[in-house]
Amino acid sequence: MRTYLLLLLILLTFIACSSAPTKKYDTEYEASEEISYEGWEQQTRLNKDVLDSASHNAYIDIYANDLGVNAYLKRVNKFPVGSELFKPLYADKKRKNIVRLVIMVKKEAGYDSEHGDWWYGVYDKTGKEAWYQGRIHSCIKCHTIAKESDYLFTDSVMDDIEMQDF
Numbered sequence: 800m801r802t803y804l805l806l807l808l809i810l811l812t813f814i815a816c817s818s819a820p821t822k823k824y825d826t827e828y829e830a831s832e833e834i835s836y837e838g839w840e841q842q843t844r845l846n847k848d849v850l851d852s853a854s855h856n857a858y859i860d861i862y863a864n865d866l867g868v869n870a871y872l873k874r875v876n877k878f879p880v881g882s883e884l885f886k887p888l889y890a891d892k893k894r895k896n897i898v899r900l901v902i903m904v905k906k907e908a909g910y911d912s913e914h915g916d917w918w919y920g921v922y923d924k925t926g927k928e929a930w931y932q933g934r935i936h937s938c939i940k941c942h943t944i945a946k947e948s949d950y951l952f953t954d955s956v957m958d959d960i961e962m963q964d965f
């Protein structure tokens with residue numbers, strides 16, 4: 800009986816551990832590199848009112864650094880290297896609680912040429928702690944829908960933003 804229980808315990812432990820995320824990073828490329836985006840909220844917020852994001856299932860804002868802002872506003876189809884985009888996700892409309900921060904950074908050609916050379920990050924609200932980063936497969940998969948506009952959903956977001964100005 801005891802052996803049976805012990806085996807069961809080992810089995811349960813095995814199941815629990817194997818289903819938990821074992822790797823923090825999707826890529827070994829940057830596994831040792833922890834980049835901090837502390838101060839991200841000092842960048843420019845593109846929208847006025849909070850946006851309702853169906854795809855990310857949350858309320859969102861979109862921030863960008865100077866390189867990113869200009870490109871985004873002009874809806875370019877190739878963003879300059881160094882463009883940084885930040886999207887805080889809130890649980891509520893009043894922007895009280897940032898659940899997480901998703902980030903995209905345009906890297907040099909060759910970083911991930913098949914997918915527009917974007918680096919993806921999922922961070923805590925301070926922008927200091929990375930939960931996932933690199934060439935995150937699930938992000939790439941959906942952002943590929945917007946391949947024509949350099950993997951960013953510029954058009955739909957800008958349409959929403961411009962609506963807010965009227």
Ligand code: HEC
Nearest residue numbers: 852854855884886901902903919920937938941951952953
């Ligand atoms: C199911 C589709 C989908 C997935 C998966 C997804 N995104 Fe997005 N993402 C969108 C859409 C649509 C937008 C446009 C704004 C909105 O509606 O939220 C967006 C916007 C963004 C933006 C702002 C720049 C832009 O494209 O306008 C960033 C940054 C971003 N996502 C990061 C990520 C990261 C990091 C991941 C992976 C953890 C991810 N996204 C996964 C659909 C997705």
